[in-house]
Amino acid sequence: MENSNIVKSGKKTFTEEQDIFRMNTHFKRLRLLKRIISHIVLIVFALFAIFPIYYVVITSLNSIGSLANATLADLLPSARLSLANYYSILFHHPFLLWMKNTLILTASSTVIGVALSISSGLALSRFRIPAKRALLYMLLILSLFPFTMMVIPFYFMFSEFHLLDTYIGLIIPYSAGAVIYSSYLIKNYVDNIPKDYEEAAQMDGLSRNSALFRILIPMARPVIVFAAVIAFMGPYTDYALAGQFITSKGLYTLAIGMYYVSQGTIVINYGTYAAFSVLMGIPIFILFFVFQKYLVSGFSLSTYK
Amino acid sequence: MSKLVLQNVNRDFGGHKGVFDVNLEVDDGEFFVILGPSGCGKTTTLRMIAGLESVDSGHIFLNEREITDFPPRLRNIAMVFQNYALYPFMTVRDNIQFPLKITKMSKKDRDAKTEEVAKLLGISDLLDRKPGEISGGQRQRVALGRALVREPALFLMDEPLSNLDAKLRTQMRVELKRLQKEFNTTTVYVTHDQVEATTLADRACLMNGGVVVQIGPPLDLYNLPENTFVATFVGDPPMNMLNGKLISRNGEVILQVSGASFPMADIDLGDSQEIEVKVGFRPEDLSLGQSGIEARLVVTQNIGKSIYEYFKTPDGLDLIRQDVVGSQLSLGQSSRLVPDLSKLMLFDPDTGKLIYKPGSRKNRIGALQ
Numbered sequence: 001m002e003n004s005n006i007v008k009s010g011k012k013t014f015t016e017e018q019d020i021f022r023m024n025t026h027f028k029r030l031r032l033l034k035r036i037i038s039h040i041v042l043i044v045f046a047l048f049a050i051f052p053i054y055y056v057v058i059t060s061l062n063s064i065g066s067l068a069n070a071t072l073a074d075l076l077p078s079a080r081l082s083l084a085n086y087y088s089i090l091f092h093h094p095f096l097l098w099m100k101n102t103l104i105l106t107a108s109s110t111v112i113g114v115a116l117s118i119s120s121g122l123a124l125s126r127f128r129i130p131a132k133r134a135l136l137y138m139l140l141i142l143s144l145f146p147f148t149m150m151v152i153p154f155y156f157m158f159s160e161f162h163l164l165d166t167y168i169g170l171i172i173p174y175s176a177g178a179v180i181y182s183s184y185l186i187k188n189y190v191d192n193i194p195k196d197y198e199e200a201a202q203m204d205g206l207s208r209n210s211a212l213f214r215i216l217i218p219m220a221r222p223v224i225v226f227a228a229v230i231a232f233m234g235p236y237t238d239y240a241l242a243g244q245f246i247t248s249k250g251l252y253t254l255a256i257g258m259y260y261v262s263q264g265t266i267v268i269n270y271g272t273y274a275a276f277s278v279l280m281g282i283p284i285f286i287l288f289f290v291f292q293k294y295l296v297s298g299f300s301l302s303t304y305k
Numbered sequence: 306m307s308k309l310v311l312q313n314v315n316r317d318f319g320g321h322k323g324v325f326d327v328n329l330e331v332d333d334g335e336f337f338v339i340l341g342p343s344g345c346g347k348t349t350t351l352r353m354i355a356g357l358e359s360v361d362s363g364h365i366f367l368n369e370r371e372i373t374d375f376p377p378r379l380r381n382i383a384m385v386f387q388n389y390a391l392y393p394f395m396t397v398r399d400n401i402q403f404p405l406k407i408t409k410m411s412k413k414d415r416d417a418k419t420e421e422v423a424k425l426l427g428i429s430d431l432l433d434r435k436p437g438e439i440s441g442g443q444r445q446r447v448a449l450g451r452a453l454v455r456e457p458a459l460f461l462m463d464e465p466l467s468n469l470d471a472k473l474r475t476q477m478r479v480e481l482k483r484l485q486k487e488f489n490t491t492t493v494y495v496t497h498d499q500v501e502a503t504t505l506a507d508r509a510c511l512m513n514g515g516v517v518v519q520i521g522p523p524l525d526l527y528n529l530p531e532n533t534f535v536a537t538f539v540g541d542p543p544m545n546m547l548n549g550k551l552i553s554r555n556g557e558v559i560l561q562v563s564g565a566s567f568p569m570a571d572i573d574l575g576d577s578q579e580i581e582v583k584v585g586f587r588p589e590d591l592s593l594g595q596s597g598i599e600a601r602l603v604v605t606q607n608i609g610k611s612i613y614e615y616f617k618t619p620d621g622l623d624l625i626r627q628d629v630v631g632s633q634l635s636l637g638q639s640s641r642l643v644p645d646l647s648k649l650m651l652f653d654p655d656t657g658k659l660i661y662k663p664g665s666r667k668n669r670i671g672a673l674q
Contacts, residue, residue, distance in 0.1 A: 200390035202377040205407035218394040
């Protein structure tokens, strides 16, 4: 038996005497099988990911009073669908005021946080700073602490400064939180941009600092957008800090509003809760949709070569 | 008038890395090439001229004005980078006129100048594209355009052709030379490629280990190398370098190298009987003969216009011979190789300095005693 004429594939062994077409068909089937299996795996995981969103949407359209009354049949679209939950949120509660409050808070803390992150990220990447490594480790360690841990110290601090129940009292911790994560992110991205670009700009007539700002910021746009979206998401959905600091109804954010609205007389009103979630998710959805292009490259941290 | 002078310029990075005591004078309108292997300090020297690297000690003058500590933007120097460093978020047009925009030139003048430069470089139809959408050769032209548009006192180029493929590189070499002569702008060009140095330079400077080894017209570097480093660095394939001996016998001086002897008529050894030397001869100055250095043909490379033959001597030394006709030997065949004695060079084995070349004033053998 000549070894060179044997082809092994899994448990099957082909010799040259056997039909060459049969061998090829075998590999063709194998490839198809692999594709089917990977698709099944992907579909199962996609279902796990999509189901909660579907559940929230379908619950928001349901008029059942509480979870106790819910049946599996309620998971399917039925004749009982109604927009009552949405109507109640939009017209019986100051939803738009809460939205305005939230947007003021998130927009200003995003702008402040990202602006500070850009300067610190550029500095950490390009300048010689004493104890730079220690600083970087500190940023990394700080970003590991859960935000809720800070609620109590922040509360004491801001009560001293009389900043509780104000916009500023939330904007400061929100933007500080953004700086920790984003400056590290921006530094890493800028590290990968060759120095030639800002040096070329210096030769072209810019000072070192304006070369950094006028050339590197546009080049780091993907990561800046990414950092901004992350910085937006935190305060937008925050309840831990806002729920403790804000007491006046006129300053309620969406997250507080959601809690307030879904409190029924006896049980939590899940229909309203779900409808509120959907309404709250819409701006996030739009945000991701608009900046999709940047987010993809921000995630992959790919830069110019 | 833009004359560049470097006076005792030093930049020490520690660990014998850096640039040490560099003195250069580049005349107005001259195409000056700094040549050297990687890590020899050529790029650091260029960056110090640009102002991107600070100078530890020494002085740099441009137009008889000291610019040693000037920030780059005030030096009136344009630079072309190896990777071109075109701003990826701007169109080609905006890239080219970026330096003009900084000087607050009016948009009308800027556009006119950009069109003019683009026409000269043959990139007029690319002006509205982004750098990511054009080819490497086109990017190179845009980078040149950004430098040309300012009409600077000095051009600096850091290996501008090394990212191009071979054919385009040859083409751009010709074009660079033409543009430089047309604009007559003083140019300092850094490269590790000796072909670029010999084809482009009015004068070239060879650096090694942070030190200037030799300055002169490129042909001088080829014909009259200061030492073994220059001799083996300039020239492709490189110069053959063997250990040899000069022996005085009955009033005649004989060169012994790898088992062969050659009479050296015009050498006077004075009182000494024997001197160790390094013997250098170029591949094109080596011919096949009856008596000479014995060697076996190992590899041949035919590059069309000529053929390179790689030999090994019985003691394992490598020799390269270049011939314009096809190989007369078959692989593995032994032969005798005879260097052209009128083009042979002898170097001091300790210092590496050139001590003898027939017909040149560099004959320093007498001074060795």
